[in-house]
Amino acid sequence: MAAMSRPTAGPEDLRARVAKLSLAQKIRLLTGEDFWSLPAEPDIGLRRIVVSDGPVGVRGEMWDETDPSACLPSPTAVAAAWDEDLAHRLGRLLAAEARRKSVDVLLAPVVNLHRTPYGGRHFECFSEDPLLSGKLAAALIRGVQSGGVAATVKHFVGNDQETDRDRTDNRIDEQTLREVYLAPFETVVTEAEPWAVMAAYNGVNGHTMTESPLLKEVLKDEWGFSGVVMSDWMACRSVAPSARAALDISMPGPKSPWNAGLLAAVESGEVSEQDIDEKVYRILVLAARVGALDGATPPAPPEPAGAEAVAGLLREAAVAGSVLTRNNGLLPLDPSRLRKVAMIGPLAEHGRVLGGGSATVFPRYRVGPLDGLRAALEGTEIVHAPGVRAHTRVPAADGLPLLVRFFGADGAEVGREERTGGRFMWLGRFAEGLLEDAVNEVEVTTRWRAGTTGDHTIGFSGLGRYVLEVDGRVLLDDHVEEPPHMDPAVAAMLPPQRSATVPLTAGQEIGIRLWHKVGTGPTFGTAFELTLEPPVRSDDAEIARAVEVARSAEVVLLFVGTTPESEVEGVDRTSLALPGRQDELIARVTEANPDTVLVVNAGAPVLLPTASAAAAVLIVWFPGQEYGNALADMLLGVRSPGGRMPTSWPRSGDHVPSAHPTGGVLEYREGRSFGYRAADADPLFAFGAGLSYSTWSLELVRAGHTPQIRVTNTGARRDQQIVQAYLNGRLAGWAAVTLDPGASGSVEIPLPLRAFQEWVDGGWRVAAGPFSLRVGTSSADLGEPVEITPPSV
Incomplete structure (x- = not known):
């Protein structure tokens, strides 16, 4: 069963609420109110909708240690369990965390594929295989949404590398796009009914994804996706083309092309008001699903789980x-x-x-x-x-008592907070009630006692204007310029470092002060680190x-x-x-x-x-x-x-x-042949491989469209084995079995129709048989092939 997806406020009621709004009110709802929320509209009973990053936890609206979160294993680790039930339970935990933090929309999971091992965001994606990625993501989504929190599947589509992700056109042939890169998105949309999808930074085959016809023609029309499509943060870079392409929300706000120009585009006829109404309607559907709309009740949240x-x-x-x-x-x-x-x-x-x-x-x-x-x-x-x-970088000064003070344009203190971590990130606001525009300078001070004698490295990491002092003496006074074409995420989280060497004796105490001029750093937010490293051998x-x-x-x-x-x-x-x-x-x-x-x-x-x-x-x-x-x-x-x-x-x-484009283009020349499906695959560790503390034997008892495999635990302890089925070298299904020492059991692996299909001439069709079925414990450890015929459709 897919997670509950129908709002309790019906379609007629939602359409009536849309009709009550002026064009300006409707357009205002299509861009974030700030970095982490969508605006309220009291005239129709709509409250503010809060979004938060995932997928290893729910951070909330503040980017610091003052509001801690449960930290889950990374998606690669979740995928390595090959366990849909576990993914569902982790989704329920994420829902409970989101409700605890008053978050309505979780910006996860990521179902882009491990196309290349060089991918820098590899850890945040599940797998190199579309079936494994799609099934586990669908299970996690069902868990999240069963708690009344929206899951956002991202990044649609082809965001499989980080290099120049905001200005690269990824060229993917249609068969590969359908059978590989769109496949996990199709699985989650049809099996889990996610309430939101995020459009990626990159382009695919000539269209930036926020302007791509795939949003309407495939995601909404062909698959029947009923949720909202939001842009990745700052990925919407046009007005009329993105508004006509079935993008519903431009994030973040309040600065966005839509806020600046969408009203004029509608009034001039470039974008129809009917398109605007459809976007607002989808936002109200989302609001009803998460309980942000008067008269709508979301699913009951999971019972709060204790720390144990x-x-x-x-x-x-x-x-x-x-x-x-x-x-x-x-x-x-x-x-x-x-x-x-x-x-x-x-x-x-x-x-x-x-x-x-x-x-x-x-x-x-x-x-x-x-x-x-x-x-x-x-x-x-x-x-x-x-x-x-x-x-290679000097680490942040974590574990120290840090005093952070905020100053306005007149030099007066407008706020302060005590922190213990040397990493600082403020997006849209510095503290509750202290908006970004109210702060002109930030000062971080601490006292620190050296534990060893020698040269200590003290500095900062960040873009913009900084002054670093030790015991009142200026060590660094610098304005760090942003390198050309730096990714916004890197500018905020991995900017250049500056440091100085300070000789100290064990037990010596020093005062450290770091000052930063707000507005001189990254293009969004304020982000920097105070860094410190004792002598190293x-x-x-x-x-x-x-x-x-x-x-x-x-x-x-x-x-x-x-x-x-x-x-x-x-x-x-x-x-x-x-x-x-x-x-x-x-x-x-x-x-x-x-x-x-x-x-x-x-x-x-x-x-x-x-x-x-x-x-x-x-x-x-x-x-x-x-x-x-x-x-x-x-x-x-x-x-x-x-x-x-x-x-x-x-x-x-x-x-x-390769993860590196040439001339603004990244060609997926390998097509479907990457990872374990590459013709010359000779991995160190094969897809699907893994040992347990027992030993096993497998026997294919029955082939066909639901193969049956007899599994025997030949070892000395109770353990689990994951049996995998491959059709023509492609993963088609799996099943787990847990057995006592010496015990045998049978598992069945239903093979889905899609495993027999291929995308040809604009549609799915069952490929000509026969098919080669092999079962085993990894892509590199399979039994003898058995021919089976494709199903009749």
Whole structure:
């Protein structure tokens, strides 16, 4: 059953409300009131509608740690669980979080595909496969909307890279567009009835997506989408062309082309008032669905979950999505036999629980690997060594008591707040009741005591005018200009840095002041960081210590992965290699102690040329705030890692699709042949692959349109297997089965009609048979092919 989608205020009532409005009132409703909301209209009983970023949590209207959020595993981790029920339960949690924060519309999920491993926003998308992406997104959407909160499917369509995303035309042949890139959107629209869709920045085949005929001809007319289509933030860059193309909402506001020129375009006849009425009607449908319209009642919100229940679900999800790709028998570890464990690597202490960009949330807490293992192994000595420095940017000054003061144009203080995080982002307003236009300057001050003797790096990250002082002495006085063609997200979240070196002795206390002139920074909002880093030892010294620690331990847990600057919205990667000297660290540590578990903490594929020397390899993606506890569960055998690869991990960065346009055009030359479907696919870790702590045998009992597979647990512990069915090399379905040791069971995998169809000459048709059916446990581990005939239609 799709989530409830009919408003309790009927169509006639909604049309009557539209008719009550003047043209100016109607046009006002089509652009955001501010960065995160749509305007109210008391004349028709419409209240303000609040939107918020997702998909790993609901941030709300403020971008800081003062209003914390539950932090879920990243979509790649959710997809790796191959579990629609789990996705639905996570959607229910998102709905509860949204209702708690008075959010009506969640800007998630992302169903763009992992076309290329270089994609910088890879972690925020589910999979390289349209079926897996569409089914899991549909389940999550049903969960979100069952709680009376709208889900927004994005980014329609072809936003599969970040480089020049706002000015690139992606050229995709029609068959590939239909069978691959539109496919997950079609699945969620027809199976989950989402209440909103977001039009992407990029163009496809000559049309910017906010002006694309696909919005009306395919999304609304062909698929029957009844919700609203909103632009990505600042993606609407025209008046009449975008208004005629079935875009309903231009975000954000109040500045937008529509606010400036749509009234005149209607009055001149360029845009019909009937088109405006249809847009307003769809907004009222949305308002009725989320309870923002008088006389309409949304579905009941989920019961508020207690902290323990939320933690339990997030811990379960992190385990379910972690993929064990290699194990020589070392895992699971027996805690009763462990006397000394080495935890090594730049991500061993805290790790990364989420990616960067608009998916950012601020969890109330996060359990890092070191804390999680220490809690689970109380009687075991645990020795930590960072090994190498993976990040290249000076980190934000987090964990300090910071006083932020806001000053008006006359120099008078107009507000203040106490903060503990050195990252600052204000969009539309600085605090409750303190609008952006009321603030002229921002000052951040703190006192900090050095823990070690040596050269400390202190600075800032941001665009515009800044002054940095230490103990009243000016260290930096600079106006940082925005580089040409910088993505707006990068300008706000990964801008240039400036820093100075300050020699300090252990115990020395200093006062730090950072001043910023508002309005001189990014094109939208105010965003900057106060940065601070104590003295760091050289990589050579740290690697030598890591080797020494590894030799002295019974088991090594080695943590590697990406950095905030290598996986973030707005920037595609230029290399798939692990940042810094992490590959060298893997080689040196595994040579010193072969009993090494390599834990890969990355949201997207990375190259692992030295990983084969490790006894076990566990991919945890970005696992959310319960990371450390979930990791301990898996390593110690409390739970088995449940994940299977949602995307292929290549052996090298060669022969994969490019994320970089040429002359404003990105050609999808590979067509449908990318990832596991590429003709020359030879992955390091195959799509669908993943081990458990048991062993299995599979037998195809019956072929046909609903194949039946007999599965036997040949191992020594109760565990789960995910059986996959492929038609002509394309995933057509899957089923999970959990069995006791020695037990057998059967699963059936219904093959959908679409799996037998192809897009030819402007329509779907059943392809000529016969079809090759293969079943197995990954795209690279399949049984012998069996021919089946296509269904008769």
